[in-house]
Amino acid sequence: MAVPKERLTLSPAQVSGGVRPEHAAILTPEALAFLAELHRQFDGRRLELLAAREARQARYDAGELPDFRTDTAAIREGNWTVAPIPLALRDRRVEITGPVERKMIINALNSGAKVFMADFEDSSAPTLANQIDGQINLRDAVNGAIEYTSPEGKHYRVNGNPAVLVVRPRGWHLPERHITVDGEPMSGALVDFGLFAFHNARTLQARDRGPYFYLPKLQAMEEAALWDEVMATAEAALDLPPDCMKATVLIETLPAVFQMHEILHALRGRAVGLNCGRWDYIFSYLKTFRAHRDRLLPDRSQVLMTVPFLKSYSELLIQTCHRRGAFAMGGMAAQIPIKGDDVANDAALAKVRADKLREVQAGHDGTWVAHPALVPVAQEVFDKYMPSPNQLNVMRSDVNVCRNQLIAPCSGTITRAGFDNNVEVALRYTASWLDGQGCVPIHHLMEDAATAEIARSQIWQWLHRGPLEFTDHAPIDFALFDHALAKHTHRLIESKSPVAHRAEQAAALLKQLTHGEELGDFLTLAAYARLD
Structure with a gap:
């Protein structure tokens, strides 16, 4: 990397904790200098944008509702x-996702999916070991050597x-405490x-073949613009053509759904799509409306993509993307496959087929699966209803989504089984995460x-925005x-669980978060200090 002359005497990024000999090939002096330059150029702006998130949430807590921005109307209306x-x-009909563990990477690359999101x-x-x-x-x-x-x-x-x-x-909000620059922890992203x-x-x-990236947890066009600047700087430093780095943005926060045109515009030289990150989007709905008793959600098993606020989100995303190419x-x-129970496995696969049928008929250009066994299931549906590589021609001019549809309350019930399942999932996942497993x-x-x-946000909201009752009163x-x-x-x-x-x-940790007066922003932030 060509480092400016005035910074030649500055130190590279410093690494501490859990570094093994084989990590030296990644954490080279040149790579650490590259990281340090990214930090010095962009971390101040990143912190400003995180502060803007906090200010935005404070307004929502005070009663304000998310809406489309008036100052960016020209972008939304522009051609x-x-x-x-x-x-x-150009053909992304089935994508598989998973962690960057060695065997999983090989299985995902061999899965038959068009794309693997590592x-x-x-x-x-x-953990530092997991990341490096x-x-x-x-x-x-x-390099073809895995x-x-x-x-x-x-x-x-x-x-x-x-x-x-x-x-x-990682998202803009997550730090990397094992790698510091000038005594400050770096951004995990x-x-x-x-x-x-x-x-x-x-x-x-x-x-x-890229490099190609998925960008998570964005809330505003300014956060997308920061990614564009980071990638442009990296391209110049690495002697790459401008805009060769391409990005797909996950629309997985409620504030971002009101800025989809703006996010694509901020990345228009490198944006290739948006993704319905449905699970994080539901979490963001809960977090955004943590102070709003009138917008509680029922059991998460009832919050399907067919409920009004999620259906509107999906359709508006399709319309927005296809209008912008x-x-x-x-x-x-x-x-995931249910071994030893054909009836239950067939029922699970039927749910997958129905969900993928909904997506392809709505106009989506592809879909995500978490397990290689689901690749042929999803591909069969998309092959049948999307014989062309994509559906950019499906403009969805019939969609006319307003603010109130995107934030509409969701009907349903809170059951004992749903409450208990949330407690179990939150506990077992947190235990696994603290042990170094994120999937x-x-x-x-x-x-x-x-x-x-x-799971943990629903529990918090049901307890703090009550009194509430189960279906049995x-x-x-x-x-x-x-x-x-x-x-x-x-x-x-x-149990015999590892x-x-x-x-x-x-x-x-869950007891602390659940009894706390405010809903914590992220479980992973609260748990990070406890991660070995």
Whole structure:
């Protein structure tokens, strides 16, 4: 990287804790200098944008409702499109996501999906070892050198025609305390992006394979503009063509749904699409309206994409993307195969097919799955109803979504089973996360940070915005929560789970968050200080 002369005497990023010898190939002096320059140029602006989030939430807590911006109406009404989409990304009918663990990367690349999103964020617990091991794994995958042999002797390697690699760095809100610059912790987003780009961007660009990124948790166009500046700076530093780095943005926060045109416009030279990050979007709805008793949500099993506020979100995203020449990606199917029970497995797959049918008929250009076994299920539906590579021609001119539709309350009930399931999922996921696992199968669903956030946020809201009752008229109160938490903690301790030793630590954190007077912004932020 060409570092400005006035900064030649400044130190590179400093790394502490858990560094192994093999990490040296990633944490080279040149890479650490690259990270330091990104931090010094952009971290101040990042912190300003996080402060703007807090101010925005304070207004919502005081009664303000999210709405479309008046100062950006010209962008929404203007006649513009994003840059042409690279050939490698023009057919994205099925994408698979997963953490940057070595065997999972190989299985995902071999899954038959068009795209593999390698995730440093919601499906990864950000220990330094996990993050840097993930960078090693992706470097090897990019270089065609990734292999793995299991303890049982089974060998894994990438077959021909692997999925196109897209990388999701952490969101702007997450720090990386193990890597500091001038005594300040770096942004996890800049670490993940910076290391991957430094080691792989030239190779991928030479092959017309990117580098490509998924950008999470954005709330405003200014946050997208910051990513555009970061990528432009990286391109110049790494001698890459302008706008060769491409980005798909996850619309997974409620504030962002009101700025979809603006977010695409801020990234218009490199944006290739938006994605319905449905689980985080539900979590964001809960968090945005944490002070609004009239917008409580029922059991999360009842909050399906067919409910009005989610249907409006999906359809507006499709309309927005296709008007701007960008892809509208559907949401995650979190089901995993149910072995030994054909009836239950068939029922789970039927739900996946119905969900994917809804997406393709609405006009989505592709969809997400969490398990390789779901790739052929989703692909069969999209192949049948989307014979062309995408549906950019489906303009959805019939969609006319207003603010009130996007924030409409959701009808439904709160059941004992739903409450208990939330406690169990939040506890078991938190225990696993604290043990270094960010992607956890629970009751035949692949739970990640987003679904755990829904679980613990619903519990908080039901308890703090009451009094509320179950369908059988029993009260929902803190005594009930404490009892359920103790029950599931005991069960986890008594189980043979490898994370049983984390049960009490996870329970203490959940109790603190649930009894707190304010809904904590992110479970992963609160838990990060406790992560080894």
